[in-house]
Amino acid sequence: MANLFKPSANSAAKVSLLSLAGLPVVLFFTGSQISRSSANTGVENPLSQPIPFSHQHHAYELGIDCRYCHTGVERTGYAGLPQTETCMSCHSQIWTNSPLLEPVRKSYETGEPIKWALVNKVPEFVYFNHSIHVNRGVSCNNCHGPIQKMHITYKGRNLHMSWCLQCHSKPEEYLYSDEKNPDLTPRQQVFNFYLKLQTDPNGQQMGPQEQQLALGNEQRTTVKDLVARGNELLKQRGVKKAQLQDCAVCHH
Numbered sequence: 729m730a731n732l733f734k735p736s737a738n739s740a741a742k743v744s745l746l747s748l749a750g751l752p753v754v755l756f757f758t759g760s761q762i763s764r765s766s767a768n769t770g771v772e773n774p775l776s777q778p779i780p781f782s783h784q785h786h787a788y789e790l791g792i793d794c795r796y797c798h799t800g801v802e803r804t805g806y807a808g809l810p811q812t813e814t815c816m817s818c819h820s821q822i823w824t825n826s827p828l829l830e831p832v833r834k835s836y837e838t839g840e841p842i843k844w845a846l847v848n849k850v851p852e853f854v855y856f857n858h859s860i861h862v863n864r865g866v867s868c869n870n871c872h873g874p875i876q877k878m879h880i881t882y883k884g885r886n887l888h889m890s891w892c893l894q895c896h897s898k899p900e901e902y903l904y905s906d907e908k909n910p911d912l913t914p915r916q917q918v919f920n921f922y923l924k925l926q927t928d929p930n931g932q933q934m935g936p937q938e939q940q941l942a943l944g945n946e947q948r949t950t951v952k953d954l955v956a957r958g959n960e961l962l963k964q965r966g967v968k969k970a971q972l973q974d975c976a977v978c979h980h
């Protein structure tokens with residue numbers, strides 16, 4: 729600190745100037761650090777769950793489709809969580825003695841639903857809708873991280889307004905299509921991605937955006953040709969880009 733000033737300077741005055749000037753900066757940095765730290769946003773912190781349900785086992789190794797358990801995800805606003813009956817369609821026959829599955833059996837007997845801790849949540853005054861995103865080809869991993877690698881589910885993104893708007897302002901940087909499966913609709917591609925990962929876990933045969941998704945990163949690109957392709961996809965898929973940042977889209 730002392731070295732910042734020439735010896736001739738009136739050090740008391742300089743110090744007070746410095747601390748005044750530094751104050752807002754310090755507040756700004758600590759403020760933004762607090763609001764961005766994962767302790768506050770919950771990103772990458774697994775929550776404690778009544779049953780240690782693993783997406784890696786079920787969705788990736790066994791290859792069960794997301795829609796088998798999240799039945800609303802392509803048709804409605806809500807993805808929804810599975811009913812106990814869905815688990816019991818298998819676990820009344822396999823791993824029937826597993827102590828880890830005791831809460832599932834108990835819920836089945838009593839009719840009392842399993843109380844999963846909700847990992848992803850936007851405030852009540854925000855409107856979100858799964859089906860429109862999935863039907864435009866936005867991958868689950870883009871918003872939830874590497875689900876196929878999760879043993880205990882954690883939050884993949886902070887879901888802040890600024891994060892939503894990054895994509896809503898430039899959706900062409902996020903949309904892509906699976907060039908190897910051009911006959912699949914954007915929605916079908918979202919689910920087919922997990923099937924492809926089973927034979928190609930690291931995405932070596934995949935395009936750059938899908939490779940990022942496999943790692944759990946966003947499917948974003950700024951490469952000129954790919955952005956040009958993204959602009960074509962906006963038209964093909966009928967995305968109304970001009971309105972996507974209107975407050976009323978997310979705040980009715």
Ligand code: HEC
Binds near residue numbers: 786797844869875880
């Ligand atoms: C066999 C059923 C099953 C399958 C298949 C499945 N899930 Fe899940 N999923 C669950 C259960 C149970 C939970 C709640 C417990 C938890 O958070 O792990 C959950 C939670 C989630 C959550 C967090 C929900 C929240 O609380 O915010 C996301 C995101 C998710 N699943 C995405 C997926 C994706 C993507 C796929 C397909 C690749 C998939 N799931 C396949 C059963 C399933």
Ligand code: HEC
Binds near residue numbers: 781810823829
């Ligand atoms: C399509 C069949 C199927 C469905 C549906 C299914 N599971 Fe499983 N589950 C399995 C299989 C197979 C294993 C063994 C996986 C392994 O160890 O590789 C397993 C393993 C488990 C285990 C680990 C058990 C242990 O003792 O290690 C838990 C916990 C579990 N499942 C919970 C659930 C829950 C909760 C649901 C409902 C949301 C569910 N499963 C739905 C097939 C299924």
Ligand code: HEC
Binds near residue numbers: 848
């Ligand atoms: C554009 C981003 C985005 C995409 C794509 C997306 N989700 Fe979500 N997901 C969210 C947000 C935001 C929430 C919290 C919603 C809320 O609080 O109403 C959420 C919540 C969930 C939940 C908790 C239950 C619920 O319905 O709120 C599950 C389960 C889930 N997502 C599964 C999926 C699956 C499976 C896919 C892919 C088929 C998917 N999500 C695609 C952003 C996304």
Ligand code: HEC
Binds near residue numbers: 855864899968
């Ligand atoms: C990766 C890109 C991406 C992200 C991230 C994203 N969106 Fe979207 N969103 C889209 C696209 C693409 C559409 C489709 C617009 C269209 O077809 O006109 C859309 C449409 C919507 C719509 C319009 C639904 C309707 O019925 O008209 C709402 C609401 C919405 N998004 C809310 C959100 C919220 C809230 C978040 C953050 C939690 C979010 N989105 C994050 C890409 C994204």
Ligand code: HEC
Binds near residue numbers: 887896973976
């Ligand atoms: C793409 C979806 C989306 C659009 C468009 C959008 N918001 Fe939001 N907004 C959100 C989400 C998600 C949150 C809450 C999450 C967060 O930021 O922590 C939020 C939170 C807010 C809040 C609460 C304070 C805060 O920052 O948490 C205000 C105020 C707000 N929005 C105003 C606006 C205004 C004004 C507009 C138009 C200029 C707008 N929003 C457009 C998604 C959106």
